[in-house]
Amino acid sequence: MAEVKLFGFWASPVSRRVEMALKLKGVEYEYIEEDLNNKSELLLKYNPVHKKVPVLLHNGKPIAESLIIIEYIDLTWEGPSILPEDPYERAMARFWAKLLDEKCMPAMWKACWSTGEEREKNKEEAIEHLTFLESELKEKKFFGGDTIGLVDITANFIAHWFGIIAELMGVELITQDKFPNLSKWVDEYANSSFVKENLPSKDKLVAFFKARIQAPDETKYFRKV
Structure with missing residues (x-):
């Protein structure tokens, strides 16, 4: 075993x-x-x-x-550190990861699956959280500095999944004009050789989400993913 x-x-x-x-x-x-x-x-x-x-x-x-x-x-396990060694920086990494999980990601999902006034409300909430992330990145290559860390791994849905779903649903949220730091981070992260080797293919995800969009219970199902 x-x-x-x-x-x-x-x-x-x-x-x-x-x-x-x-x-x-x-x-x-x-x-x-x-x-x-x-x-x-x-x-x-x-x-x-x-x-x-x-x-x-x-x-x-x-x-x-x-x-x-x-x-x-x-x-x-030994190996490259995922969380910072410094106690304060470690606490901050946990803070941003928690924000992504509990605030940012749900708002971004809802912005895709909702319509009309509800979509606009969800987009505004998502933009508010993304603005905090934009400010936190500043001129850093990754949230963890020069290397991929906890916050980067937590934010992988922004770099890969969200762009695919947003395109399918006709939602524009993360643009170069509004979020230059985040846009640069998406390019750096998604094009990292290590990350590219460990993400599902875009074509496979597109097919998966198209099938879910057509399903009658898609909202319930997406929450499971």
């Missing part, structure tokens, strides 16, 4: 975060693909609270929630 197992879903940005953290650290692991419409008994056993991916299984002990898993990986 493998020492490390990861229950995930190929199209999930939060699942991909954990894979990237494992690969940054050079950790060998067994990947177990989940069907989100027919979740395995093992997934429900190891994550009975949220019943969702990702779940990391290390020596038979499960860890759930992507940001918690990434910090566990960073503390458990």
